[in-house]
Amino acid sequence: MNGRVKCSSKFRNKNKPRSKRIRDLQRLLKKNSLPDEVRVASKSTLESLLEKKEITSAKVSQKDLSKKYKMVKFFEKRKASRAVAQAEKKVKGGDISGGTLNKLREAQEFLNYIEYFPRTQAYISIYKQPASEEALKLRNKILKSVNNMVANKKLPQALGWSKFGASTARSSESSAQVLEKNEERLTDDFFL
Structure with a gap:
Protein backbone atom coordinates (compact mmCIF):
# COMPACT_ATOMS: atom_id res chain seq x y z
CA MET A 1 0.00 0.00 0.00
CA ASN A 2 1.01 3.61 -0.44
CA GLY A 3 0.17 4.66 3.12
CA ARG A 4 -3.16 6.31 2.33
CA VAL A 5 -6.23 5.26 4.20
CA LYS A 6 -9.39 4.95 2.16
CA CYS A 7 -12.47 6.53 3.65
CA SER A 8 -16.06 6.07 2.65
CA SER A 9 -17.63 8.38 0.08
CA LYS A 10 -19.89 9.79 2.80
CA PHE A 11 -16.92 11.53 4.42
CA ARG A 12 -15.12 12.31 1.18
CA ASN A 13 -17.95 14.52 -0.11
CA LYS A 14 -17.95 16.68 3.04
CA ASN A 15 -14.37 17.77 2.43
CA LYS A 16 -14.90 18.77 -1.20
CA PRO A 17 -15.37 22.44 -1.94
CA ARG A 18 -18.96 23.52 -2.36
CA SER A 19 -18.57 24.32 -6.07
CA LYS A 20 -17.29 20.81 -6.79
CA ARG A 21 -20.16 19.23 -4.84
CA ILE A 22 -22.65 21.36 -6.80
CA ARG A 23 -21.11 20.33 -10.10
CA ASP A 24 -21.05 16.65 -9.08
CA LEU A 25 -24.72 16.76 -8.09
CA GLN A 26 -25.69 18.50 -11.32
CA ARG A 27 -23.89 15.81 -13.32
CA LEU A 28 -25.53 13.09 -11.24
CA LEU A 29 -29.00 14.55 -11.86
CA LYS A 30 -28.40 14.54 -15.63
CA LYS A 31 -28.29 10.75 -15.60
CA ASN A 32 -31.53 9.10 -16.68
CA SER A 33 -30.96 5.82 -14.86
CA LEU A 34 -31.05 7.38 -11.39
CA PRO A 35 -33.54 5.94 -8.84
CA ASP A 36 -36.28 8.35 -7.70
CA GLU A 37 -35.19 8.37 -4.03
CA VAL A 38 -31.63 9.31 -4.97
CA ARG A 39 -32.87 11.95 -7.41
CA VAL A 40 -35.09 13.62 -4.78
CA ALA A 41 -32.35 13.57 -2.15
CA SER A 42 -29.80 14.91 -4.63
CA LYS A 43 -32.13 17.73 -5.72
CA SER A 44 -32.74 18.85 -2.15
CA THR A 45 -29.01 18.74 -1.40
CA LEU A 46 -28.27 20.70 -4.57
CA GLU A 47 -30.86 23.35 -3.72
CA SER A 48 -29.46 23.82 -0.22
CA LEU A 49 -25.89 24.05 -1.58
CA LEU A 50 -26.94 26.62 -4.19
CA GLU A 51 -28.71 28.65 -1.50
CA LYS A 52 -25.62 28.57 0.73
CA LYS A 53 -23.45 29.58 -2.21
CA GLU A 54 -25.72 32.55 -2.96
CA ILE A 55 -25.69 33.69 0.67
CA THR A 56 -21.92 33.38 0.87
CA SER A 57 -21.36 35.31 -2.34
CA ALA A 58 -23.72 38.08 -1.14
CA LYS A 59 -21.80 38.32 2.14
CA VAL A 60 -18.47 38.49 0.31
CA SER A 61 -19.67 41.24 -2.03
CA GLN A 62 -21.17 43.12 0.92
CA LYS A 63 -17.88 42.85 2.80
CA ASP A 64 -15.92 44.05 -0.23
CA LEU A 65 -18.21 47.05 -0.72
CA SER A 66 -18.09 48.03 2.95
CA LYS A 67 -14.30 47.79 2.92
CA LYS A 68 -14.10 49.85 -0.27
CA TYR A 69 -16.28 52.71 0.99
Missing part, protein backbone atom coordinates in the same frame (compact mmCIF):
# COMPACT_ATOMS: atom_id res chain seq x y z
CA LYS A 70 -15.30 52.65 4.66
CA MET A 71 -13.07 55.73 4.51
CA VAL A 72 -15.51 57.80 2.44
CA LYS A 73 -18.37 57.00 4.80
CA PHE A 74 -16.17 57.75 7.82
CA PHE A 75 -15.29 61.26 6.60
CA GLU A 76 -18.85 62.00 5.51
CA LYS A 77 -20.19 60.82 8.86
CA ARG A 78 -17.75 63.09 10.68
CA LYS A 79 -18.77 66.02 8.49
CA ALA A 80 -22.49 65.38 9.03
CA SER A 81 -22.15 64.86 12.79
CA ARG A 82 -20.18 68.10 13.08
CA ALA A 83 -22.94 69.90 11.19
CA VAL A 84 -25.53 68.37 13.56
CA ALA A 85 -23.49 69.43 16.60
CA GLN A 86 -23.07 73.00 15.29
CA ALA A 87 -26.76 73.35 14.50
CA GLU A 88 -27.77 71.90 17.89
CA LYS A 89 -25.41 74.35 19.60
CA LYS A 90 -27.03 77.27 17.77
CA VAL A 91 -30.53 76.03 18.61
CA LYS A 92 -29.66 75.53 22.28
CA GLY A 93 -28.09 79.00 22.25
CA GLY A 94 -31.45 80.48 21.33
CA ASP A 95 -31.20 80.77 17.54
CA ILE A 96 -34.41 79.03 16.47
CA SER A 97 -34.68 80.56 13.01
CA GLY A 98 -35.98 78.48 10.16
CA GLY A 99 -32.55 78.30 8.51
CA THR A 100 -30.91 76.82 11.58
CA LEU A 101 -33.65 74.26 12.02
CA ASN A 102 -33.45 73.34 8.33
CA LYS A 103 -29.68 72.90 8.62
CA LEU A 104 -30.17 70.66 11.65
CA ARG A 105 -32.81 68.58 9.89
CA GLU A 106 -30.71 68.28 6.72
CA ALA A 107 -27.57 67.29 8.62
CA GLN A 108 -29.53 64.65 10.57
CA GLU A 109 -31.00 63.33 7.30
CA PHE A 110 -27.49 63.09 5.82
CA LEU A 111 -26.32 61.24 8.92
CA ASN A 112 -29.20 58.77 8.56
CA TYR A 113 -28.35 58.28 4.87
CA ILE A 114 -24.71 57.53 5.64
CA GLU A 115 -25.56 55.14 8.46
CA TYR A 116 -28.33 53.20 6.73
CA PHE A 117 -27.16 53.19 3.10
CA PRO A 118 -27.78 49.67 1.67
CA ARG A 119 -24.64 47.60 2.05
CA THR A 120 -25.36 45.64 -1.10
CA GLN A 121 -24.87 48.67 -3.37
CA ALA A 122 -21.92 50.85 -4.24
CA TYR A 123 -22.00 53.91 -1.94
CA ILE A 124 -23.06 57.20 -3.52
CA SER A 125 -21.52 60.17 -1.74
CA ILE A 126 -23.96 62.60 -0.16
CA TYR A 127 -21.70 65.66 -0.39
CA LYS A 128 -20.05 65.13 -3.77
CA GLN A 129 -22.18 65.64 -6.88
CA PRO A 130 -22.69 62.28 -8.64
CA ALA A 131 -21.26 61.90 -12.14
CA SER A 132 -24.49 60.70 -13.74
CA GLU A 133 -28.12 61.71 -13.54
CA GLU A 134 -29.01 58.09 -12.70
CA ALA A 135 -26.78 58.11 -9.63
CA LEU A 136 -28.33 61.39 -8.48
CA LYS A 137 -31.85 59.97 -8.78
CA LEU A 138 -30.82 56.80 -6.94
CA ARG A 139 -29.17 58.83 -4.16
CA ASN A 140 -32.26 60.98 -3.70
CA LYS A 141 -34.50 57.91 -3.72
CA ILE A 142 -32.40 56.18 -1.05
CA LEU A 143 -32.17 59.40 1.00
CA LYS A 144 -35.94 59.78 0.93
CA SER A 145 -36.65 56.12 1.78
CA VAL A 146 -34.13 56.00 4.64
CA ASN A 147 -35.50 59.15 6.20
CA ASN A 148 -39.10 57.96 5.77
CA MET A 149 -38.17 54.76 7.58
CA VAL A 150 -36.58 56.78 10.39
CA ALA A 151 -39.63 59.05 10.56
CA ASN A 152 -41.93 56.02 10.73
CA LYS A 153 -39.70 54.57 13.47
CA LYS A 154 -38.77 51.49 11.42
CA LEU A 155 -35.13 52.47 11.89
CA PRO A 156 -33.58 54.21 14.90
CA GLN A 157 -32.18 57.72 14.54
CA ALA A 158 -28.52 57.64 13.48
CA LEU A 159 -26.08 58.88 16.09
CA GLY A 160 -23.16 61.19 15.52
CA TRP A 161 -19.56 60.99 16.59
CA SER A 162 -18.21 62.29 19.86
CA LYS A 163 -14.91 64.16 20.11
CA PHE A 164 -13.17 60.85 20.69
CA GLY A 165 -14.53 59.13 17.59
CA ALA A 166 -16.99 56.76 19.25
CA SER A 167 -20.61 56.69 18.25
CA THR A 168 -22.58 57.90 21.24
CA ALA A 169 -26.09 58.89 22.17
CA ARG A 170 -26.73 62.55 22.85
CA SER A 171 -26.41 63.30 26.53
CA SER A 172 -29.55 65.31 27.14
CA GLU A 173 -31.69 65.49 24.01
CA SER A 174 -31.49 64.01 20.55
CA SER A 175 -31.65 66.37 17.58
CA ALA A 176 -35.11 65.02 16.75
CA GLN A 177 -36.34 66.06 20.21
CA VAL A 178 -34.75 69.50 19.79
CA LEU A 179 -36.49 69.89 16.41
CA GLU A 180 -39.86 68.87 17.86
CA LYS A 181 -39.55 71.32 20.78
CA ASN A 182 -38.56 74.19 18.53
CA GLU A 183 -41.33 73.48 16.02
CA GLU A 184 -43.77 73.63 18.94
CA ARG A 185 -42.16 76.92 20.01
CA LEU A 186 -42.51 78.40 16.53
CA THR A 187 -46.20 77.50 16.36
CA ASP A 188 -46.90 78.80 19.86
CA ASP A 189 -48.49 82.28 19.90
CA PHE A 190 -46.32 83.48 22.76
CA PHE A 191 -43.13 83.48 20.66
CA LEU A 192 -44.70 85.27 17.66
